[in-house]
Amino acid sequence: MMPCGQDHEILAAYLDGEVQAEQGNALEQHLRTCTECAAEVASALSVRRAMRAAKTRFTPSAQFRQKIQSQIAPKRRSFRSFGFLPIAMAAVAILVVALVLTRQNTLQGDAFREVADLHTGDLASANPYDVVSSDRHTVKPWFQGHIPFAFNLPEFAGTEFTLLGGRLVYLHQQPTAQVVVGMRQHKISILIAQDSPALATAFPLSTGVDVRDSFNVETWSNHGLRFFVIGDADETGIQHLAQALQSANP
Amino acid sequence: MDRAFFEQLAMPLFDQLYNHARWITGDRIDAEDLVQETYAKALKGFAAFAEGTNIRAWMFRILRNTFLTSRSGLAAQRTEYLEDEVGNAEEAVAHAVTPELILMRSQNEQALFAALESLPVNYRQIILLCEVEEMSYREIAQVLDVPLGTVMSRLSRARAGLREALGADVPEEVR
Numbered sequence: 001m002m003p004c005g006q007d008h009e010i011l012a013a014y015l016d017g018e019v020q021a022e023q024g025n026a027l028e029q030h031l032r033t034c035t036e037c038a039a040e041v042a043s044a045l046s047v048r049r050a051m052r053a054a055k056t057r058f059t060p061s062a063q064f065r066q067k068i069q070s071q072i073a074p075k076r077r078s079f080r081s082f083g084f085l086p087i088a089m090a091a092v093a094i095l096v097v098a099l100v101l102t103r104q105n106t107l108q109g110d111a112f113r114e115v116a117d118l119h120t121g122d123l124a125s126a127n128p129y130d131v132v133s134s135d136r137h138t139v140k141p142w143f144q145g146h147i148p149f150a151f152n153l154p155e156f157a158g159t160e161f162t163l164l165g166g167r168l169v170y171l172h173q174q175p176t177a178q179v180v181v182g183m184r185q186h187k188i189s190i191l192i193a194q195d196s197p198a199l200a201t202a203f204p205l206s207t208g209v210d211v212r213d214s215f216n217v218e219t220w221s222n223h224g225l226r227f228f229v230i231g232d233a234d235e236t237g238i239q240h241l242a243q244a245l246q247s248a249n250p
Numbered sequence: 251m252d253r254a255f256f257e258q259l260a261m262p263l264f265d266q267l268y269n270h271a272r273w274i275t276g277d278r279i280d281a282e283d284l285v286q287e288t289y290a291k292a293l294k295g296f297a298a299f300a301e302g303t304n305i306r307a308w309m310f311r312i313l314r315n316t317f318l319t320s321r322s323g324l325a326a327q328r329t330e331y332l333e334d335e336v337g338n339a340e341e342a343v344a345h346a347v348t349p350e351l352i353l354m355r356s357q358n359e360q361a362l363f364a365a366l367e368s369l370p371v372n373y374r375q376i377i378l379l380c381e382v383e384e385m386s387y388r389e390i391a392q393v394l395d396v397p398l399g400t401v402m403s404r405l406s407r408a409r410a411g412l413r414e415a416l417g418a419d420v421p422e423e424v425r
Contacts (some may be wrong), residue, residue: 009406016380018387043349047356047412051381054363056265058272062281067262071286072260072293074253101252117302130386146386168386170304173259 004034011037015044017145085118112143115203118169118178119189119230127167133154139166143177150223151192153179154244157176160184161241172199181241188231188241203228208237209242218242222249256296259305260289266306266383267313270297274375276367280322287320288313290305307385307392314375314393326371355416373408380405 012029015020031038053178131142146168156163157240163189164180176193193199203226209218216238217230227249229242267288271281290291292299292312299308317323355361379385379393385400394401 009402012406012409013402015389016387033386039353041347043352043413044409046353047362047416048381049365050356050359050362051377053267053359054366054378057363058269058281059265060268060282060285064285066266068264068286068289069257069261072253072257072289107386114302121302129389146384170302170306173262173305178270212398 004030004036004200005035006030006034008040009211014042014047016040017142021133021135024138025195028115055138072225104169105150110246114171115228115230116212118171118176119187119215121169130167132165134163137161139179140162142166143168147175147177149179149192149194152248154248156181159240159244160237161188172202174199182236183233184230184243186231186233186237188229188233188238190241191228191230192225194232195221195224220246222246252296253293256293260292260309263306264310267309270310270375270378270383271313271317272356273362273378275320275322275367277322280320284313284317284322285321287316291316298302304389304392306383309377310385310393311395323371345415352413352416353419361416365412367407368415369411372404373411376401377408377412379409402404 003043010019011021011027014024019027023190031041086179090180105129114206130146131139131140136156140151140153143166153163160183162182164182166177166179169176169191171177171191171193174193174196176191179191179192200221203219205221206219209216211217211232215230215232216235217237219226219228221227227242227245229238229239229245264285268281268285271284271288272278275281279306286394288309295312295395299305318327366377369377375396376390378385379390383408385393387398387405390401390405392397
């Protein structure tokens with residue numbers, strides 16, 4: 001405990017983006033008047049800033065990278081000992097093209113399953129949210145500290161939707177904001193990620209609401225961000241939420 | 251098991267995992283062994299990895315568990331307290347180290363790194379996971395396989411230890 005009675009751990013959790021909205025507001029209030037805690041925060045932030053250099057302090061050698069790469073890479077036959085190198089190269093080229101094509105096909109087939117899994121993963125989890133709040137002014141800033149892009153959430157008060165919370169997930173290995181919204185007995189997930197060529201190939205854009213794995217899904221792309229709205233709510237529900245999001249992110 | 255898919259998921263983490271391994275082992279050879287074994291184990295257990303879950307936390311967790319049973323990990327456990335039984339670290343620090351001193355010292359990268367290196371490995375690792383890898387408490391809990399409450403208390407002790415190490419560096423009488 002510090003002399004002012006402020007709990008040290010809570011202050012640290014606040015800086016880590018890990019406290020609830022109300023507590024955060026109270027802390028901000030406190031920091032405005034308590035010079036001791038403000039100095040504490042300033043020094044913690046300066047340590048944190050300096051700590052960034054630790055991220056790239058050690059880099060693996062190219063040799064070691066190669067070693068690991070060859071250890072885990074799919075086994076490829078070596079043609080080097082044979083004389084017909086050009087033929088071998090052509091064969092490899094054909095193989096690569098074939099592999100890429102099959103890979104893309106399977107990826108497209110399974111792509112929406114990944115989205116659906118993220119949605120159901122949330123339903124199944126006992127502790128599903130990294131940030132729990134029905135206030136969009138809490139959920140949005142939390143994400144700003146955790147994802148490399150910004151988005152807007154519509155006002156949910158007075159609509160059929162209630163904001164339940166959000167968490168950081170990975171879609172196609174990209175950091176993705178997942179915001180969960182309740183609509184009567186249904187839960188709907190909003191997933192937002194940075195659009196990339198890989199994402200565009202894996203998840204073709206839809207026009208309107210699609211049915212996938214018995215979920216209704218709508219997806220669109222806007223200013224470099226990719227949005228998904230998925231849930232077991234009816235088509236109109238998904239559509240309304242998608243429209244609200246679209247007008248919040250014009 | 252799809253090796254190509256594993257490669258595609260796991261190789262982007264290579265630099266991060268190596269840097270982390272080097273920080274916790276403190277040695278190039280040990281770090282390489284640790285990373286190599288981590289990838290071997292991850293590849294072997296990849297079938298059990300649930301797609302759509304967090305590959306980064308999963309790989310860091312394998313690295314952590316591998317470290318604990320490695321030569322350098324066992325050595326660390328013999329010489330350091332790895333558990334969170336130590337009393338209130340904050341009180342000990344509060345008098346000697348002012349925020350102003352920390353603010354000044356943290357500008358010096360060498361001093362900061364030396365302080366971080368002087369911490370017991372458990373403390374060093376949790377600071378790295380939180381501030382360098384920027385993991386959420388939930389992710390850290392997954393990596394270390396401890397409850398969220400332990401993440402908070404250990405992190406708090408680790409930071410207190412770091413402050414102390416940063417502050418105690420120069421004047422002899424503080425030590």
